[in-house]
Amino acid sequence: xxxxxxxxxxxxxxxxxxxxxxxxxxxxxxxxxxxxxxxxxxxxxxxxxxxxxxxxxxxxxxxxxxxxxxxxxxxxxxxxxxxxxxxxxxxxxxxxxxxxxxxxxxxxxxxxxxxxxxxxxxxxxxxxxxxxxxxxxxxxxxxxxxxxxxxxxxxxxxxxxxxxxxxxxxxxxxxxxxxxxxxxxxxxxxxxxxxxxxxxxxxxxxxxxxxxxxxxxxxxxxxxxxxxxxxxxxxxxxxxxxxxxxxxxxxxxxxxxxxxxxxxxxx
DNA sequence: AGGGATGTTAGAGA
DNA sequence: GTCTCTAACATCCC
Numbered sequence: 001x002x003x004x005x006x007x008x009x010x011x012x013x014x015x016x017x018x019x020x021x022x023x024x025x026x027x028x029x030x031x032x033x034x035x036x037x038x039x040x041x042x043x044x045x046x047x048x049x050x051x052x053x054x055x056x057x058x059x060x061x062x063x064x065x066x067x068x069x070x071x072x073x074x075x076x077x078x079x080x081x082x083x084x085x086x087x088x089x090x091x092x093x094x095x096x097x098x099x100x101x102x103x104x105x106x107x108x109x110x111x112x113x114x115x116x117x118x119x120x121x122x123x124x125x126x127x128x129x130x131x132x133x134x135x136x137x138x139x140x141x142x143x144x145x146x147x148x149x150x151x152x153x154x155x156x157x158x159x160x161x162x163x164x165x166x167x168x169x170x171x172x173x174x175x176x177x178x179x180x181x182x183x184x185x186x187x188x189x190x191x192x193x194x195x196x197x198x199x200x201x202x203x204x205x206x207x208x209x210x211x212x213x214x215x216x217x218x219x220x221x222x223x224x225x226x227x228x229x230x231x232x233x234x235x236x237x238x239x240x241x242x243x244x245x246x247x248x249x250x251x252x253x254x255x256x257x258x259x260x261x262x263x264x265x266x267x
Numbered sequence: 268a269g270g271g272a273t274g275t276t277a278g279a280g281a
Numbered sequence: 282g283t284c285t286c287t288a289a290c291a292t293c294c295c
Contacts, residue, residue: 001273054274070274072292087291106291108274126275151284160275169273231273251285254271 002069004165005208011056013215015049017100024093033088036113053128053164066112073109076216132165133205139195147186154182155251169231172256174200176230182255184265193264230256
């Protein structure tokens with residue numbers, strides 16, 4: 001599930017659980033998702049936790065642990081109840097504190113242990129663009145980052161090389177909030193469209209963060225009402241104009257949108 | 268039962 | 282180089 005705000009939330013949780021603590025010997029179940037010398041983390045003191053795009057970075061002096069949650073990964077505190085045995089499990093003991101677990105039922109998530117000095121190269125290899133949040137992300141900033149592509153704006157938003165952190169939900173929700181047609185070509189967007197997009201992405205990130213009230217993340221699939229304005233709502237009436245929502249397929253991903261009020265840049 | 272799902276990556280082809 | 286599509290990863294949910 002995790003997109004930028006969920007990864008931000010989990011990274012903050014990691015910081016609260018790990019910062020200043022001394023790691024014990026890590027243990028991995030079905031460790032094909034881990035690369036690098038996991039055991040070497042044992043005995044190191046965690047100096048900081050930070051997020052880059054949809055990655056969490058745990059820095060422990062000379063070594064860093066990088067986590068990517070893909071579709072179903074998450075981090076929790078031990079003991080942890082309620083999950084069926086996840087396919088992937090990485091346990092990080094912390095002296096005098098509860099252990100931290102990285103769990104992933106599907107094992108699509110990945111963990112890397114690498115020298116801290118190699119972090120910049122690690123992210124450079126992935127060709128990630130600048131983070132969508134935080135920072136001064138004005139309409140002009142978005143126009144510069146995405147304006148040079150001929151792809152539809154929805155597809156451009158998902159391209160992590162242009163701007164990192166926006167996923168399928170964030171793209172759909174932000175375009176709806178900004179009243180931009182997901183099929184619009186970036187060249188067709190006005191300054192006002194870009195400005196609304198800038199505000200919409202920030203509102204999506206900050207609203208999602210504000211909705212997480214516990215250190216352990218709450219997953220949409222754990223039940224409860226759909227928290228999104230339009231994502232996953234099929235042909236329900238648009239919450240803004242009441243016209244039935246529609247779905248599109250763009251570059252292999254489903255776009256939910258409202259043809260009634262998402263008119264910015266309309267082709 | 269089958270299809271789709273919040274992500275990334277590689278490869279093919281236009 | 283840009284862009285699109287497909288497959289793969291593995292599991293769950295409708």
